[in-house]
Amino acid sequence: MNWQLAWPEIALAVCGMAILIFGVLWKGRSNAFACSMLTAGAFLLAALLVLSQGGGLGYNGLFVVDPFSSYLKLLILAGAALSLILSVDWNEREGFQRFEFPVLMLFSVTGMMVMASASNLMTLYMGLELQSLALYVLAAFNRDDARSSEAGLKYFVLSALASGLLLYGISLCYGFSGTMNFADLAKAAANPAGVSPGLIVGIVFVLVGLAFKISAVPFHMWTPDVYEGAPTPVTLFFATSPKVAAMGLLLRVMVGPFGHLLPQLQSLIVLISIASMVLGALAAIGQTNIKRLMAYSSIGHMGYALIGLAAGTTEGIRGVLIYLVIYVFMTVATFAGIGAMRRNGRTIEKISDLAGLGRNDPMLALILVICMFSLAGIPLLSGFFAKLYIFLAAVQVGMWTLAVIGVLTSVIGAFYYIRVIKVMYFDQPEAPFDRRPASLSFVAVAAGLFTTFFFVFPAPIIGAAQVAAKALLG
């Protein structure tokens, strides 16, 4: 039994429990800060372990390590680490600096990494639930705030429904094929014509469960409310790592066990993709809260990423993987900017509150401008290349409709992104924000630089995505 394959996950879990004990025992004034730093260290350790790993199948086929899973895990860890850095100062200013926060994040990340390595429906479910359970708590972490509690509760209830559907789908798959192992499922579904309806229902239910996690339309309803209610660093966390993990899992399931059915599943993915892009573009127009705006923005971006899956080729998968990296970094930079929106110690979230930022804090305004242009897909910024690779893949397999709709919704989307810029520079200026902490500036600048200069040296990421996509498709 090749149990060393799970080293990063084991290390993370052990660290998590150790930090928990440390946090309980050490009653220092800044134990939350210490725990956060230790968690960051654990993330770093896990990343090193992931990098040093070989590949293979372990735990009797339950657990797989390949370039694809490593790619996802590194991205998950990066997103989580950046969110963690942002949360330290935020939690302190909001007055809920508790050592449980980083620990919950750490457990959630552990779950996501398991998801990335799942090669069995059971592993899949276990990873999914582990990350979800921690996320429920995180969403409601500001427990004195009604909106935060509401966000946690809503996410919990709807997620439970989605989990129920997923679990039901898994049971149907098992019932009609006699296996939960991805490789065996692939064999069972090798002849698309002879697949029993029960298995198909099961597959669709699994698809729905995962679509809920990436908040694709019509399973997106929780997203705006949870994004708005949850504390900003948690929202950022929601927007990055779980999305990466769930999207990765969706890719693996769709091209792995159900790969032979992909041509048939394609129409479903196309439908979800179009619905997500259109809703993401349209619904964001009327928003006044910037976090809600970002919620719809993320829905739209997941729609774009799904185009790559719909294409189903190596280029398509590669496009999705590149998209995820770029999406994570531009989202991080944007949320760093949102995290700086604080006046007289109180957080503010209205888009109109950004008025005058161009004059009051030109540096931050510049980063937000870069983010908004990048999210809108303006050339030379990374967001443009993300869309480029996706549309390229779609066009290569002749999915013109999808590409054209994608371009059109980008145009509509550009409106509300650019409106944010207009508010910052041209509206009647308001009072300046509070001084932004160094950690926030660090995160914003790092992610902003990546977003701006991706085009200078994209080869490592494209190359890694290529290897990962090849590994997935075999």
Add this chain to the structure above:
Amino acid sequence: MMYAIAVFSPLVGCLIAGLLGRSIGGRAAQGVTIGFMILAAICGVTAFVENTWYDAEQETVPLLSWVVSSTLHADWALRHDTLSVTMVGMVTFIATLIHIYSVGYMAHDAYPVYRFFSYLSLFTFAMLMLVTADNLLQLFFGWEGVGLASYLLIGYWYDKPSACAAAIKAMIVNRIGDLAFVVGIALVFFTFGSIEFPAIFGAIEQHQNDLYGLFGTNFRAYEVIGVLLFIGAMGKSAQIGLHTWLPDAMEGPTPVSALIHAATMVTAGVFLMARMSPIMSYAPYALAFVAVIGGTTAFFAATIGCAQTDIKRVIAYSTCSQLGYMFVAAGVAAYQASIFHLFTHAFFKALLFLSAGSVIHAVSGEQDMRKMGGLWRHIPLTYTMFWVGSLALGGVFPFAGYYSKDAILEASYASGTLSGMYGFWCGLLGAFLTAFYSWRLIIMTFHGKPRADHHVMEHVHESPFVMTGPLILLAIGATVNGFVFRREFIGEGWPEFWRGAIVITANNHVLENMEHLPGWVGLAPTVAGLTGIALAYLAYMFVPSIPPAFARVFRPIYLLAYNKWYFDELYDFLFVRPTFWLARNLWQIGDATLIDGAPNGMAEIAAGSSRQVVKIQTGSIAVYAFVMLIGVVLLLGLYMLVR
């Protein structure tokens, strides 16, 4: 080298005054531009003198490679032949005097004066580029540069709506001619495979029977080129049809009018005809067209001049008319006479305009002759200058205009062609009218009882020396140029003088025939001129009731002349209004409604759908769960359908 200095020093002056004028101040800017202009004039006039009397070598000065595209070559170069040198000498000399005169004239102007001097130098430079061009593209560069500078200068008082309108009018009317000119250049390239003068002129013989087919017609290429180039010349030289901008151009300061009307701009068209003489000479029908248009303009502009009351407008129409004479000469292939008249006209027209400026200066900006009168005692020098200019313009012996205008009329008679005869009779009538309106102007302005109010009369004073000095120099030129240069330009010395710069066909003996005309032909212009002068004295000095009576009895004719033959009204009705109507419709219906409507409508749809889409986002978990389940059913149904 000297030649290049003559051409480029105005540019240097223009750049220094224009770019640094704000920091070095108006006075320094004046000094700099005038300094460079004087340098240019010294070089230019020296080159002209060397060429005329010392047979200096003629060598094109290459400067830079400009356009090299397949077989299309155009280089910056300064062509050095008699035609160019004559123009360079004349332009630099007169432009310098106008620069100096402007110091006095613009002294009380409200605007920073460096801009004015910078534009003046730019104008001069553009004209010099035009006349020294060695290919049609460089010529066109100068051509457009002149157009630009004239636009800037006519609209110099940019807060005056009439000045802006006049500037735009000059620009647009010139555009029409320029279009034909550009097409003409293209056709030259099409025919000769080159736009460089040496290449074109060297290949005249072998292409003379080329045909140009368009829409089933087949014309000789030379005829088409000739007509197109002439239409371009009509725009710049304000020939009938495209002349409407010239009288309005006096909205600019008076020195500008002098520059436009004398040395630069309007003479460009005449110069073009002479420059392209190798082609024109082989295009008899195009030449006939030129002669007819020229003759018509000479006559028609003169009639208008008789009825105008604005002192500058009268002189403006006289320019228009005199340009007509030049084209008559060009139209009978007597380019030498054409350039000769251009040369003499430059002096006396600059003299007249600057004298008019001096008058206007004296009467505090008044331009209406009906409010002048009785000025001659107060400003005797200006009065004298006006006399000299008018004698030259009217063609009275021995002033310059006598030689050149006589030559043109004799040449047109001697050509023996129908168009030539038409030009002759128009010119003769024009000569009579020219003399008439010139003395009408003198008498109305300087004689009789003062009609200005006494405040103005108290302030009437002679202009400062900086203004009268140039007048005196020009007056000398207007007096002596005729008999000094007659032999070289059109007399027996012309082949040595022109040295191939002007090409005429072998069977063209117009200049020789001029010597053997019936006696009355040589006498007729003088007689016509003297009659005109006598009539003007009679009508405006001795029997002042004649003009009103004439206007009453021949009311239609008077109105026709007074309203400038209704050209502006006609164009307004035919072109301006329809264009405005079309533009307004394209704007309001085409752009604002249709083109803007589509994106605005789309945006409206997007915003509307946005409001609908977010309605479902109620916040209720039950609704959210319901939507999810609907989604599940939908996906399942779809999957069952498509598999």
